[in-house]
Amino acid sequence: MHPAAPCCLDEISIMANRYLGDSFLLPALEPDNRHWFTNGQLHVQFCNSCDAARYPAEDVCFRCQSTDLEFRAIAGEGVIESVVEVQHPVHPLLADRVPYNVAVISLSGAPGCNAIGNIVNSDETDVSIGQNVRAIFEKATDPESGEELLIPNWEAV
Ligand SMILES: [Zn+2]
Numbered sequence: 001m002h003p004a005a006p007c008c009l010d011e012i013s014i015m016a017n018r019y020l021g022d023s024f025l026l027p028a029l030e031p032d033n034r035h036w037f038t039n040g041q042l043h044v045q046f047c048n049s050c051d052a053a054r055y056p057a058e059d060v061c062f063r064c065q066s067t068d069l070e071f072r073a074i075a076g077e078g079v080i081e082s083v084v085e086v087q088h089p090v091h092p093l094l095a096d097r098v099p100y101n102v103a104v105i106s107l108s109g110a111p112g113c114n115a116i117g118n119i120v121n122s123d124e125t126d127v128s129i130g131q132n133v134r135a136i137f138e139k140a141t142d143p144e145s146g147e148e149l150l151i152p153n154w155e156a157v
Pocket of ligand 1: 048062
């Protein structure tokens with residue numbers, strides 16, 4: 001049994017609007033990503049044999065090949081490792097959304113794990129590598145299942 005990870009379950013921040021618009025594509029829920037997109041809390045897969053963290057999830061530990069894996073809550077915090085400002089829309093639904101940013105975030109509490117997301121609530125010119133960020137979730141409803149999604153984005157702290 002592992003001690004509970006510090007988390008921000010009591011402090012979930014919800015965005016009023018989706019960063020890339022309400023009609024933009026939603027993630028397809030699967031067993032390995034359901035924790036990430038529905039809990040309003042970040043969950044990362046850990047190996048119970050060697051404690052390696054893995055995101056996105058896999059069926060076998062990359063380090064020790066164990067299949068004894070579990071999802072654990074981590075703090076919704078991280079650091080911007082890379083960020084780009086997109087000027088050219090790569091999808092018609094993004095035509096009126098440019099410029100927008102896409103960042104790589106190293107996840108606190110999950111060594112070696114990076115997530116990709118958007119930095120919200122900041123002037124695009126104020127976003128930079130090395131900034132500390134915290135998760136902020138945007139609500140969406142899966143039109144097929146009717147299930148509520150809570151999609152992580154990031155804001156500077
Ligand atoms: Zn392992």
